[in-house]
Amino acid sequence: MTTSNESQFVRARKVIPGGVNSPVRAFGSVGGAPRFVTSAAGARITDVEGREYVDLVASWGPAILGHAHPEVVAAVQQAAARGLSFGASTPAETELAETVIERLGGTRAAGGLIDELRLVSTGTEATMTAIRLARGFTGRPLLIKFAGHYHGHSDGLLAAAGSGVATFGLPASAGVPEPIASQTVVLPYNDLDAVRAAFAAHPDRIAAVIVEAAAANMGVVAPESGYNAALAAIAHEHGALLILDEVLTGFRVAADGYWGLEQARTGQAYDADLVTFGKVIGGGMPVAAVGGRSEVMAHLAPNGPVYQAGTLSGNPLAVAAGLATLRLADKETYAHLDRVSGVLQGAVSAALTEAGVVHTVQSAGNLFSVLFAPEPARDYAAVQAQETFRFAPFFHAMLDRGVALPPSVFEAWFVTAAHDDRALEQIVEALPHAARAAAQA
Ligand code: PMP
Numbered sequence: 001m002t003t004s005n006e007s008q009f010v011r012a013r014k015v016i017p018g019g020v021n022s023p024v025r026a027f028g029s030v031g032g033a034p035r036f037v038t039s040a041a042g043a044r045i046t047d048v049e050g051r052e053y054v055d056l057v058a059s060w061g062p063a064i065l066g067h068a069h070p071e072v073v074a075a076v077q078q079a080a081a082r083g084l085s086f087g088a089s090t091p092a093e094t095e096l097a098e099t100v101i102e103r104l105g106g107t108r109a110a111g112g113l114i115d116e117l118r119l120v121s122t123g124t125e126a127t128m129t130a131i132r133l134a135r136g137f138t139g140r141p142l143l144i145k146f147a148g149h150y151h152g153h154s155d156g157l158l159a160a161a162g163s164g165v166a167t168f169g170l171p172a173s174a175g176v177p178e179p180i181a182s183q184t185v186v187l188p189y190n191d192l193d194a195v196r197a198a199f200a201a202h203p204d205r206i207a208a209v210i211v212e213a214a215a216a217n218m219g220v221v222a223p224e225s226g227y228n229a230a231l232a233a234i235a236h237e238h239g240a241l242l243i244l245d246e247v248l249t250g251f252r253v254a255a256d257g258y259w260g261l262e263q264a265r266t267g268q269a270y271d272a273d274l275v276t277f278g279k280v281i282g283g284g285m286p287v288a289a290v291g292g293r294s295e296v297m298a299h300l301a302p303n304g305p306v307y308q309a310g311t312l313s314g315n316p317l318a319v320a321a322g323l324a325t326l327r328l329a330d331k332e333t334y335a336h337l338d339r340v341s342g343v344l345q346g347a348v349s350a351a352l353t354e355a356g357v358v359h360t361v362q363s364a365g366n367l368f369s370v371l372f373a374p375e376p377a378r379d380y381a382a383v384q385a386q387e388t389f390r391f392a393p394f395f396h397a398m399l400d401r402g403v404a405l406p407p408s409v410f411e412a413w414f415v416t417a418a419h420d421d422r423a424l425e426q427i428v429e430a431l432p433h434a435a436r437a438a439a440q441a
Helices: 005-015 070-082 091-103 123-138 192-201 227-237 257-266 316-328 331-354 380-384 388-400 421-440
Strands: 037-041 044-047 052-055 116-120 142-146 184-187 206-212 241-245 274-277 288-292 360-364 367-371
Touching: 052 421, 070 316, 091 116, 091 288, 091 316, 116 123, 123 142, 123 206, 123 241, 123 274, 123 288, 184 192, 192 206, 192 227, 206 227, 227 241, 227 257, 257 274, 331 360, 331 367, 331 421, 388 421
Parallel strands: 142 184, 142 206, 206 241, 241 274
Antiparallel strands: 037 044, 044 052, 116 288, 274 288, 360 367
């Protein structure tokens, strides 16, 4: 063998901080060298040692069809042959915007969620733009966010954030000046009284409430029934906007996102003024977006005074990947994801119960995660109070048996259309070993 994950990690750490280009990839809370991936296809990834793993990370969400779907790869190759980037408009960008608007029920006049969409390259940019737009539209400074929710790494959103910020136990990020941090009001999730109290404490000062459509960056914590709709109502009552962050949930939990899933369940629509997308919308290439109602979107440059721009925004390769992915992600895809997720949730729970490990499987649509606590958690404090130490041995036992989970207890597990019976079997066979390792922790 010419190389190993360990030697690649040693080499990477000399030139890349922590050896990773995104902290969530580090095995920070589970220990050991992260796997250096050389290729991926379908439900599997292959590392530099030639070992194959059934993958439940799916690039943290985008690979909804499985890795390197031939039709998505072909779409990208064809786009590449026509030119990598023009810095000018393309018909495909308009088609992607039309596709997304259509998937969310059409324009608002037609009963849908958004009228217009601006493409950016990352989820961070999408939420950053949404917040600036909300402030520009309302003329107000403050933002409400919820503890344990992650919306990317822009300054104002790193207070009590989920994902890597939770994994590494950071209360907030260093390097964010206090005057910026103080513009964010952090509240406990699933607590409407806290939201009402914040609006009462800061009259006419709150521009927007930003919320993950279903929290999935502190493990999965679904909103309680009617919670998102109530957030919209409270925000609107006080002249503020609701920013629904569907970067992770959008086009993953259903064709029309968690917003659509909730509507289908309750028969009730609710209104979000701005909605952010990422991950699946780019099918593994850098595309994200912010959409909204036209009165708000009219404030964006070049039509309005709120500035936002991007050299690579709407990049033709990325848009081609997104369009192909959305075209292929049909009803059957979502039915398959739900089925696979259901089987895995049942299998994880059965294995942990058999091993005597106290746990709760938390889910929101086809997203799920394991909480090492006896009761379901509804907020960040409850999630933090679980027996986190059980996760590292669980994770490594799975990895040793060829199953790659997200390397943190604070992350969701991602299934794909490529998780077939063989992949499922491999996961299900590994679970009892992992459960016993967790029991012995
Ligand atoms: N919002 C949510 C809900 C996310 O899950 C993420 C990324 N995990 C982001 C925003 C940020 O997206 P990106 O990593 O593309 O900047």
